[in-house]
Amino acid sequence: MPPAFLFDLDGTLYTDEGPVPGAVEAIEELRRRGTPVRFVTNTTRTNRRALISRLASYGFRIGHEELFTPAVAAVALCRERGVGVVAPFVARELLEDLNGLELAGGVVGASGPRAPEAVLLADLGDAWTPALLNEAFRHVLNGALFVVLQKGRYWMGATGLELDAGAFAAAIEYATGKQALECGKPCPAFYQSVLAGLELTPPAGEVGRVVMVGDDLWNDVEGARKAGLEGWLVRTGKFREDVLASSGLTPDRVLGSVSEVI
Numbered sequence: 001m002p003p004a005f006l007f008d009l010d011g012t013l014y015t016d017e018g019p020v021p022g023a024v025e026a027i028e029e030l031r032r033r034g035t036p037v038r039f040v041t042n043t044t045r046t047n048r049r050a051l052i053s054r055l056a057s058y059g060f061r062i063g064h065e066e067l068f069t070p071a072v073a074a075v076a077l078c079r080e081r082g083v084g085v086v087a088p089f090v091a092r093e094l095l096e097d098l099n100g101l102e103l104a105g106g107v108v109g110a111s112g113p114r115a116p117e118a119v120l121l122a123d124l125g126d127a128w129t130p131a132l133l134n135e136a137f138r139h140v141l142n143g144a145l146f147v148v149l150q151k152g153r154y155w156m157g158a159t160g161l162e163l164d165a166g167a168f169a170a171a172i173e174y175a176t177g178k179q180a181l182e183c184g185k186p187c188p189a190f191y192q193s194v195l196a197g198l199e200l201t202p203p204a205g206e207v208g209r210v211v212m213v214g215d216d217l218w219n220d221v222e223g224a225r226k227a228g229l230e231g232w233l234v235r236t237g238k239f240r241e242d243v244l245a246s247s248g249l250t251p252d253r254v255l256g257s258v259s260e261v262i
């Protein structure tokens with residue numbers, strides 16, 4: 001049995017149709033066995049509080065401190081770098097998770113007297129406009145630190161696959177020639193921050209590796225493997241057989257759904 005499990009949320013524990021069948025029971029069973037569980041999402045369209053209440057409405061009992069998001073990591077990164085004023089290009093619902101940072105420009109509108117020291121970019125969905133993209137581009141070109149909450153390629157929306165934040169970040173990177181700093185999955189530092197909180201005390205002898213379970217081949221499976229974890233892929237959410245076949249990637253395990261972890 002692995003010493004701990006990390007779970008992706010969207011596409012793994014739930015989809016737009018509700019909780020994945022058997023997911024609530026699987027998490028409960030792991031808790032009953034005393035196996036630590038953590039939840040690691042790249043969702044940037046909503047805040048931590050709303051995510052926890054959505055999970056609760058599906059029957060998942062998840063504590064605030066068990067849920068790791070890119071916004072939380074971005075705030076920590078800005079503090080480390082001494083950045084105080086940021087231009088947020090993030091969903092308005094996410095602004096409450098940027099506590100401690102002064103917001104100017106981006107989705108909050110006109111800048112104050114101080115130019116933004118950093119651009120924070122996440123998935124804006126239909127709220128993206130050419131004007132907003134150009135504003136972010138100009139700040140970065142003028143020297144603002146470029147921080148991308150996550151660089152997902154695409155995700156499964158209500159009407160089909162949709163471009164994620166990584167695709168928009170790539171446009172600004174291409175135009176400015178500057179590489180964005182990344183906060184969420186698949187960054188090894190993000191995974192390490194989750195593991196650090198687990199305080200695993202391995203017993204003597206052979207020790208299994210912590211497992212990350214998710215529906216994203218790159219962020220969940222490959223990202224976790226690069227951070228020293230096992231990466232297990234689920235055939236729910238954005239999973240596509242042809243993408244797995246052509247990816248050249250080999251998950252440690254492929255499950256029909258998260259219900260099979262127990």
Ligand SMILES: [Mg+2]
Nearest residue numbers: 008010011215
């Ligand atoms: Mg997912």
